[in-house]
Amino acid sequence: MHSQITHPRLLDCRRLFLRDYEVWINIGVHDFEKKGEQRVLVNVDLYIPLALSTPTADTLEEVVDYDFIRRSVMDRVKQGHIHLQETLVDELLRTMLAHPRVRAARVSTEKPDVYPDCDAVGVEVFGIKDNA
Template sequence: MFASHSHLDLSNCRKIFLRNYRANIRIGVYESEKLREQRVVVNVDLFVPLALSTPVEDKLCEVVDYDFIRTTVALKVDGGHIHLQETLCDDLATSFLAHPKVRAVRVSTEKLDAYADCEAVGVEVFRAKA
């Protein structure tokens, strides 16, 4: 699944994801970036063991709620100026891994307005519980 993480077996996991969450946020280290918001896209994949996410009674409490992902992202991007995309990705990954059902997480961020000659520049992090 992830070449650099081939030692980690995620085959018994369900992937829960948030795709292309868009926000205008204050992010960047340059003075020009500190004066205005920038368009950012966030993507999240959570890997949850099937044993912890296969509903028996068809109830929300048996799975990881999508709202948890969206709310976590919204709180982080609304929390004030962030200098680095790496910081944002790492903070989000830490928050997601704090959930007792989440085994691994992949988070990416993309700044859409950084350069006129490309679609986006970004960062991605993958982390897993030991």
């Protein structure tokens, strides 16, 4: 997922991203999908104001740790079955926006093994905080 920062409220932000994070998750509405896990690719972009993410002492505490993104995805995967990709991306978006330094986020999921004649089917959602 490539992103252009075009929203005026994101011009003073840096973008952190997790690209093509492959997870195996029990996801789907069909009976055959409920019997096992499927491969899902997760992409996350976080937009963090430069004022909250520009290190002066070169320490991890001064920035948003990439582990937050990855761990949040894994925590949701471990919770068990989910029917819809839409639900998954909405939940992950809420988690990302709950971080106090994050102003906006984009989350997408792709199921690359659903159809043999296309790369993937997926869902993407974007959110921006009103007060950040």
